[in-house]
Amino acid sequence: METKKELVVPAIENGTVIDHIPTEVVYQVIHILGLEEYNDEVLIGNFLSSAKLGRKGIIKIKNKHFTKEEVSKISLVAPYVTIINIENYKVIEKFATEIPDHIENFIKCANPKCITNAEAVPTKFDVVDKENIKLRCHYCEKFTTKETLHFCK
Numbered sequence: 001m002e003t004k005k006e007l008v009v010p011a012i013e014n015g016t017v018i019d020h021i022p023t024e025v026v027y028q029v030i031h032i033l034g035l036e037e038y039n040d041e042v043l044i045g046n047f048l049s050s051a052k053l054g055r056k057g058i059i060k061i062k063n064k065h066f067t068k069e070e071v072s073k074i075s076l077v078a079p080y081v082t083i084i085n086i087e088n089y090k091v092i093e094k095f096a097t098e099i100p101d102h103i104e105n106f107i108k109c110a111n112p113k114c115i116t117n118a119e120a121v122p123t124k125f126d127v128v129d130k131e132n133i134k135l136r137c138h139y140c141e142k143f144t145t146k147e148t149l150h151f152c153k
Helices: 023-032 068-077
Strands: 015-021 042-050 054-062 082-087 090-096 102-104 124-129 134-137 143-145
Touching: 015 023, 023 042, 023 054, 023 068
Parallel strands: none
Antiparallel strands: 015 054, 015 082, 042 054, 082 090, 102 124, 124 134, 134 143
């Protein structure tokens, strides 16, 4: 007798699935979205088999749909993941994230002398390199890179 061992993950009635997340940034995505404090079902899978990536992560969030700003946050740490919005157990929208051309209010400038770090001035950046994540501050014109990327609280 052959036994098949497989974990079956229940479908969500309403919410969002973030799929094709690179395994090394799954927990960073959880953190920047504040899902540690989310009070509904959150399913996290990591190092799952993927034809596209080899290994991938996936996050299912019940009763939560993300804003454009939250999707932009995801795109900075995990470009080109798939966002799947679900209502009544049906996919109503499916798209790949894209890094926006401009970012406001949620990334800290890497320059400690920037006015945004000294006063209550909202941050603004132009994305100058989407491949390597390089942002130029609107105020001081210093660059913030993937290595120096910090999200505002």
